[in-house]
Amino acid sequence: xxxxLTRTDLLGSAVDLxxxxxxxxxxxxxxxxxxxxxxxELEAYIGNGVDPGSHAYRGKTKRNSxxxxxxxxxxxxxxxxxxxxxxxxxxxxxxxxxxxMRAGEVVEGLELARLRRPAAxxxxxxxxxxxxxxxxxxLRLDDxxxxxxxxxxxxxxxxxxxxVMAGPRTGISGAGGGAQFPWRFWIPGDPTVSPYKRxxxxx
DNA sequence: GTAACGATTGGCT
DNA sequence: GCCAATCGTTACT
Numbered sequence: 001x002x003x004x005l006t007r008t009d010l011l012g013s014a015v016d017l018x019x020x021x022x023x024x025x026x027x028x029x030x031x032x033x034x035x036x037x038x039x040x041e042l043e044a045y046i047g048n049g050v051d052p053g054s055h056a057y058r059g060k061t062k063r064n065s066x067x068x069x070x071x072x073x074x075x076x077x078x079x080x081x082x083x084x085x086x087x088x089x090x091x092x093x094x095x096x097x098x099x100x101m102r103a104g105e106v107v108e109g110l111e112l113a114r115l116r117r118p119a120a121x122x123x124x125x126x127x128x129x130x131x132x133x134x135x136x137x138x139l140r141l142d143d144x145x146x147x148x149x150x151x152x153x154x155x156x157x158x159x160x161x162x163x164v165m166a167g168p169r170t171g172i173s174g175a176g177g178g179a180q181f182p183w184r185f186w187i188p189g190d191p192t193v194s195p196y197k198r199x200x201x202x203x
Numbered sequence: 204g205t206a207a208c209g210a211t212t213g214g215c216t
Numbered sequence: 217g218c219c220a221a222t223c224g225t226t227a228c229t
Contacts, residue, residue: 061225061226063225078223078224078225080209081223085211119212119213129211132212170210173209197211199209
């Protein structure tokens with residue numbers, strides 16, 4: 001039986017929660033329908049001057065304020081002038097931390113996800129990458145701050161993976177990109193996990 | 204005020 | 217593998 005998650009399940013260190021939350025199902029319902037994605041890849045970001053890769057590294061701003069809010073809410077941001085990415089906010093209010101939803105498998109609303117992701121050649125590419133996942137789920141910038149435990153969102157415990165891998169985060173430049181912060185977590189062997197890419201600038 | 208850069212993607216070589 | 221797209225945020229002058 002599938003269990004509905006509660007806010008307590010997201011209250012804790014993002015680094016600890018990352019591996020535990022792999023396999024979680026996130027649902028988003030719009031007037032177009034419902035899409036549910038089983039998360040297969042997550043990245044932890046903390047901040048507070050500790051994590052150079054985090055948007056919250058230099059403190060609270062208008063953009064990242066959701067990360068400082070109540071756990072279980074969405075931190076959605078706009079990047080590269082065209083993509084939206086979504087985080088699940090963890091840790092107590094006032095302490096910025098989140099888990100970037102980097103990839104997943106569409107398990108409900110396949111047709112709607114295909115409609116939203118016309119560029120995807122295979123179903124495994126529908127949510128393979130943070131911008132793609134957000135698009136498939138129908139996330140928009142104004143969903144930033146939304147409570148993931150209230151309509152139109154829902155979080156459900158999925159089948160827990162038998163194995164979990166950890167490594168350096170993708171696309172991070174500078175100090176936050178190295179093996180010093182192995183806070184990318186994924187389900188090994190899952191075809192929907194995105195390929196690792198180091199930041200273009202770090203050569 | 205002005206320039207550079209991204210927690211990326213998709214198309215092309 | 218290489219690179220353009222595209223614009224808000226950040227990092228300078």
